[in-house]
Amino acid sequence: MPQHVPSSLRTVPTGTAQPRPATASPPRHIVFLAHRDLGNPAAGGSELLVDRLAEGLTGLGHQVTLLCGGPAGHGAFRDYRVVSAGGQAAHYLRARSAFARQVGDCDLLVEVCNGMPYLAPLWHRGPTLCLVNHVHTDLWRMRLRGPLAPAAHLGRRLEHWALSGAQRGNLLAAVSPSTAHALRSIGVDQGRIRLVPNGVEEPGPRADRSPEPLFLAMGRLVEYKRIDLLLRLWERVRPVTGGRLVIVGDGPEGPRLRQLAGADVEFTGHVSEADKHRLLCEAWLLLHPSAVEGWGLVITEAAARGTPAVGFDVPGVRDSIEDGGTGLLAHGDSSFAAAWCTLALSTHRRALMGKAARERAARYRWAHTVRQFRAVAQEAVRGWAP
Structure with a gap:
């Protein structure tokens, strides 16, 4: 080994x-x-x-x-x-x-x-x-x-x-x-x-970061991923940050989530690997509100593109996010919204965390x-x- x-x-x-x-x-x-x-x-x-x-x-x-x-x-x-x-x-x-x-x-x-x-x-x-x-x-x-x-x-x-x-x-x-x-x-x-x-795969050539706030959630749309919670928090965050929330993936929760979605939310369904790479590069933050993970693979995939993440301090997610280094871990709904706003409003801090995330992902x-x-x-x- x-x-x-x-x-x-x-x-x-x-x-x-x-x-x-x-x-x-x-x-x-x-x-x-x-x-x-x-x-x-x-x-x-x-x-x-x-x-x-x-x-x-x-x-x-x-x-x-x-x-x-x-x-x-x-x-x-x-x-x-x-x-x-x-x-x-x-x-x-x-x-x-x-x-x-x-x-x-x-x-x-x-x-x-x-x-x-x-x-x-x-x-x-x-x-x-x-x-x-x-x-x-x-x-x-x-x-x-x-x-x-x-x-x-x-x-x-x-x-x-x-x-x-x-x-x-x-x-x-x-x-x-x-x-x-x-x-x-x-x-x-x-x-x-x-x-x-x-x-993770060795990422290809980087796409440019979105000039406007772009927040990304990616994964199968099932209950424990808690995208419904993310949609509720978006209503609190959007007036502060502006921008768009893009949700990639599909699953049994898809129809219900689309009905819950408010303004400036886009559901893409499944995307190609090329589009996945582009979105991970363009995003300002990856948002991962899951209740539990084994590892949180998409977090490391985002990190490989220099994109920090916000998630909850739960099993798996706490392994793939280095709190305060490659992203932020929240301990409740309000904490998640505050972390989201904090990083969205600080270009410098996002850049530092993105660099640390990319360096850490290179080890995986x-x-x-x-x-x-x-x-x-x-x-x-x-x-x-x-």
């Missing part, structure tokens, strides 16, 4: 183990078991992470297969194999049979746990590694309300047991110190947790992420006992 450890990773207690030097051959065939592939319309940061890991590992000579739910149509555009295990929900029940039918065997199975588990260690007779973006503890209640509240309770208990019980003896790769902390809080032995933070590249993950994968295979 590389010897340099980014400052955000030093917040993990020294008892959290890191991969030991490799002494055995790395796994040849790696299978990722995940909810979606990158071509799914609902794909987000987790799918991008798996795609970058799969592409990077393929480039290093590994054979990689992604077994996922949904149509799984992205494989035609990738060097790794993508196969479907079934529909959006049914594939959780069919994962075992789909693995036996379409994969057969592998040197390492990577279960990507995003709330609902596959319980792979209970049926896979071989090395297993769990990749965790974030623990969904409070999100179960947010997503399943009213008559579905009992299901939220069951889902939460199942997730916690799957991570702390079913995965007992296996390594868990966490994407941030916050995720590592959440795993420890539900009973996962810290000696089994490894940190593999997200990376996908090639580094792939190397870290490969070391953890090798350790998982080396430590497995039949």
Whole structure:
């Protein structure tokens, strides 16, 4: 593993183990078991992470297969194999049979746990590694309300047991110190947790910053991203700052959010990579009001373009924003609005934070992420006992 450890990773207690030097051959065939592939319309940061890991590992000579739910149509555009295990929900029940039918065997199975588990260690007779973006503890209640509240309770208990019980003896790769902390809080032995933070692409030529105030929010439009809160705060901020609020992305919350939006708000839906890059460069600030993240990948993508961010002091976001350095962390709604106005009105402070953000983002590249993950994968295979 590389010897340099980014400052955000030093917040993990020294008892959290890191991969030991490799002494055995790395796994040849790696299978990722995940909810979606990158071509799914609902794909987000987790799918991008798996795609970058799969592409990077393929480039290093590994054979990689992604077994996922949904149509799984992205494989035609990738060097790794993508196969479907079934529909959006049914594939959780069919994962075992789909693995036996379409994969057969592998040197390492990577279960990507995003709330609902596959319980792979209970049926896979071989090395297993769990990749965790974030623990969904409070999100179960947010997503399943009213008559579905009992299901939220069951889902939460199942997730916690799957991570702390079913995965007992296996390594868990966490994407941030916050995720590592959440795993420890539900009973996962810290000696089994490894940190593999997200990376970003090397940004292309910069586009010019917008001459007028341009504020950007980017991500899937789902409840926990709290874009509805951002729209309410915009009504307080807009008279102070002026400008436009641009919201990039789509999702089930889209229709409701469009009805809530006031003046000078633009919804773009999905955008191309070129337009995404341009908007991240043009924006004065990235606004990220999410209730929780694994890492907050879009924050680092904005930072790579020299764009500071404002977010809440919540898991994941506090890892990707260095408070007072690369952006500001808020502790409440009024604090978020005040931070937004403060940076919008100070060109000098935005420039300093943008420079610091760009320098910090330069430490997070996908090639580094792939190397870290490969070391953890090798350790998982080396430590497995039949």
